Amino acid sequence: MTFQRIVQGASFTIAANALGVVAALAEPIQITDVAGREVTVEGPVKKVILGEGRLLYAVAALEAENPFARVVGWRDDLIKNDPQTYAFYRERFPEADELPTFGGIKDGTFDAEQAISLDPDVIIMNLEAQVATEEAGLDDKLAAVGIPVVYVDFRDAPMQNTDPSLDILGKLFDAEERADELAAFRSEVITTIADRLKEANPERPLVFVERAAGYSEECCMSFGNENFGMLVDMAGGRNMASDILPGTFGTVNPEQVVASNPAQVVVTGANWETTAPGGGWVGLGPDADIEEARGKLAALMERPAYVGVAAASEQNVHGVWHQFYNSPYHFIALQQMAKWFHPDLFADIDPEATFKELHERFLPVPYAPGYFVSLKSDG
Template identity: 55%
Template sequence: MNLVKRLATSAFLLATLLSAPVMAQSFTITDVAGREVTFDKPVERVILGEGRMLYAVAPIEKEDPFAKIVGWRNDLWTTDKDGFETYVAKFPKGKELPFLGNLTDGTLQTETVVTLHPDVMLLPIGNKAAADEVKLEDMLSGIGVKIVYIDFREHILANTEPSLKILGKIFGHEDRAEAVAAYWKEQMARVTDKLKEANPPKPNVFMYRAAGLVECCGTFGPDNFGLMVDWAGGHNLGSDFLPGYTGSINAEQVVASNPDIIVATGSNWSQTKDAKNYVNVGPAAAATADDSRKALNALVEAPAFTGSKAVANGNVHAIWHQFYTSPYQFVAVQQMAKWFHPELFADLDPDATFKEFHEKFLPVAYQPGYWVDAQVGE
């Protein structure tokens, strides 16, 4: 072999050896928008385009959910202050991270994104239309930033498991993502399998979305909490009127539908502008359960509800709003199943389920308070 060929061969072998570790660490994911996104190295810097994505990141990056996060939207602070405080108390770094604006209302500052030098920006699938409109992908790809879409809100059956697995790859813990997804399916089956066998009549359920925070009567269509109602053995009245996962119907339609059960969603919205009369349920809310119950009692005094079978029979409840944008839907399904079919699910303990999930997967301790019953007529 002549010198030129030997040098060429040596150079090729050297390049192969040097590139092998890099190639071995490259990976490709398909996000919930169907886009293939390739990373040529492990992800180290992440922006959460929705703060509540922390609820999905936490069981996958358990040691420190903020380890790779360099910025996040402020919606966890504004829509679930107790959840925010729970995490930043244990991981103070979270409180120091820069807040970003919201892409859908035009407050996201791309200059801030650039200065944070992220490898990836995680966005909820509901942001894609706004991102496409401003050509965000083209803008960020020019500086080496990937966009990945996940979804725990709009199509929860189709997208919860894939979204968990996407996060598992991005954060380098695919085994944990698989374990969380398996737990999700196992706990969901404790309700759906029993309902399939017993096939009880379905009560008519009105889901009162963000009760007291938005005008009556916000609710859910055939996905999200609407689908959770179905999984729990109820008939979601909002699905009769709304094609999408969320929307509003008028009070007259609620009156005409005469729900058997009313379930309001609530959270600590104390940092949301003009928030009032909401029901505070969620982490740590057990300590203020009496106040939450009073708020719920007051809400169902509205004309849309006063004459309903739900109020007459004392079948009015509130549940944590953030079950609707996290991979914890199985807890809500279990609790609603107990409300809808109390005898069939007498032995089911959603509090114990969620406590076990915290112990197995989450870095923070379980704090009860995620639901409350009204005391109608008292």
């Protein structure tokens, strides 16, 4: 055999092996998303558009080394509605400021042509956007150019859809083991609360949750039997709005709050200076000014909906970071509410320590307190 033929044969073998490796690496990822759709995504995923910016909460837990490494564009909701968290990530990953941003599909400001021009391997959407996406024909338009859409959900039915959503993201980002670890951490917290409540069987206080209190003049947005409404029940309370609101979100009349006379009130709050400047909202989030938040919480209780209500009179009033409602971290809020509703039963539970542990184990940014406040400074 001549030297030339040996070299040619070796070259062919190397090329064939390389092609085999590429083929193996490019194996399609089969996904069943939370909408029940069977979706094929070409892997490995290298370019992703986040149709909801707050999906960063989950992505960062799976890709802590650099959660923006595969993101080529994202919706601007996190930048607008959670600027404190974004500041922490921008400091660590300044390249985030250079990412193209999108508006929302439901409000008609999502630029499909811009999305297509970025040539993503997949667009990850919140489940809530599915109807608007399909009505606008966006899913068909994207499918026609080979861009799959995958739906996840941490908002509409978080107790049902968080684990499947983490599993989906784990597959897409090649981080299945890490997704399983986060799901197990979440499950451990939830199970501990459930087991202790089952054993003690304490009296359950009536709780009213006001969603985004002070964001507008409207009172009172709340949660039905999902999201924070379900968290209330899981934390050992009785969600006042469960029998009033048929879905996840809705509005309760102030007169109904007064008539129901809840024993505990929880409002959700965040830094909304960009979207509701100067509002009465409680500015919770990383590194929040808790004394300022407490003052604004007290002011909210002076509105007609809370006049004479037991919770306000006895200062059993609390504020919790609004963004827990659209995040895989909601089990931290569950832990805190259990402690608020049953302080003796959960005296040994420390939600701040739990959230700090989550940051240390899973996230690339440091923990900074500021997610909870109560009218009682020791609450």
